[in-house]
Amino acid sequence: MLACGAAAAQSSPAGYRVVGYANGWNPVQTKDAGKIDTLIFAFAHPQGGKVTLADRDVKPLQQLIALKKINPKLKVDISVGGWSVGGFSEAASTVAGRQLFADSAAELVAAQHADGLDVDWEYPGHHESGIQSSPQDEANYTLLLKAIRTSLDRVGAAHGRTGANHYTLSVAIADGPFVDHVDIAAINPYLDWFNLMTYDFVNAMTPTTGHHTGLHASKLIAGDGRTTDRAVQQFLAAGVAPNKLLIGAAIYGREFADVKPDHNGLYQAFGHYQGGHNWPELKSDYINKQGYVRHWDADAQAPYLWNAKTHCFISYDDPQSIAAKMAYIKAQHLGGIMYWEQTLDPSDELIDDMWRGLQDR
Incomplete structure (x- = not known):
């Protein structure tokens, strides 16, 4: 375990974050706690209109907060929502509903001694994940975030959390068609930063394989297909300051089966989605093993695996694509990097690559 001074000295590389x-914490990762600026616990949930934390989740959250003894600069926020989690549209639809949601969220942050709230509504105006949506979600999303910001400030003031130490508010947010019911410019003033979910661009619901967390557009990508750079440019065009944008990295890959073999399976139709693999599993069982051959798309700055025998395709992030993302963050003067999810990389290899890649050279 690192001494407090050693851990604290490593954090906030060159002003980037x-x-x-994290939905938990592996003790073997404590050695690298000083390289992380903020951990966002996933998840609290809307229940009966209130933001609640299940009893079973209190201990994992407090394990994250306990890491502040190792890295006093560490912030720990609580995320509410996640894929297929509903209740947002309903809560946001009325003044009373927004107030209940906002007040309960702020009170939860204070009660758990957390540092802020992250809102992960996937997605306003959309119901692909099976949640309720409404044409009014766009306006109500803005009003909900405004109410949360007000409640966080009020409760924060009562707990001495003001100024630079105020309770923060962020959002986990997608891009392209998944923000067509979000007024980015309108929500911007209420947020400390945006966690851009620049992963899962291809998945079980997309028509083809592809780079699920690619930085730039592949030559094979169709039309306005999603990429990290296109997401960033979309938010910059809406008036968001570059330093409020954190792009996403994936500590996991996505595998597709029965893939059409053209172009080694890249951006091809597939028979079915096979599942996900975390980074250690990719290294031990897949990358250049069992017929899975690693390829590098220089245009997209992204790796992929193709198994010519089984017609299986895997998209993922690795040290080379992480390095490209870190260089992009510095070139675009962004706020830093965000990743899903802490426990998927027990060795902290990719997290260490992120931290080292953001150092001034």
């Missing part, structure tokens, strides 16, 4: 979602 390393932010990770």
